[in-house]
Amino acid sequence: MRALLTRTRAPRRAALLVAGVALATGFAGATATGATAAPASAASLAGTCTFDSPITARTASVGTVRIELRYSTTTRCAWGRITHATPGDWVWTQRSYDGGKTFERLDIVEVRSGSDTHTASRYDSGLLMRACANNHLTGATNCTAWY
Numbered sequence: 108m109r110a111l112l113t114r115t116r117a118p119r120r121a122a123l124l125v126a127g128v129a130l131a132t133g134f135a136g137a138t139a140t141g142a143t144a145a146p147a148s149a150a151s152l153a154g155t156c157t158f159d160s161p162i163t164a165r166t167a168s169v170g171t172v173r174i175e176l177r178y179s180t181t182t183r184c185a186w187g188r189i190t191h192a193t194p195g196d197w198v199w200t201q202r203s204y205d206g207g208k209t210f211e212r213l214d215i216v217e218v219r220s221g222s223d224t225h226t227a228s229r230y231d232s233g234l235l236m237r238a239c240a241n242n243h244l245t246g247a248t249n250c251t252a253w254y
């Protein structure tokens with residue numbers, strides 16, 4: 108019985124630790140006006156987003172990590188990409204339905220190996236999106252401008 112209790116408590120402790128780190132480093136996605144969720148678009152539900160015909164719409168950096176908001180001109184979908192990163196760095200996207208006053212955080216992805224990674228491609232026609240990253244070595248977080 109004691110072994111069973113130990114096994115069930117460890118994941119809870121780990122989950123609480125991860126949640127605490129996420130809040131402390133800004134992964135919660137909240138701004139002064141707060142984060143909000145909005146309904147998914149028909150295109151994103153249908154799985155029509157791809158990485159076809161990409162452009163780099165916005166860039167930023169956090170330390171040595173380069174943040175890019177990429178955009179598919181054919182499917183009207185966007186995604187975040189980071190380069191010059193190290194394992195432990197994170198990238199995610201934010202999508203706003205009200206001009207950037209509030210937003211939903213999407214697809215947080217950690218660099219597991221190598222020096223780059225990207226998020227899933229998400230529908231954003233008529234909406235605003237930006238890409239954000241956290242440099243785990245410095246603890247700093249930054250985002251691109253809205254696009």
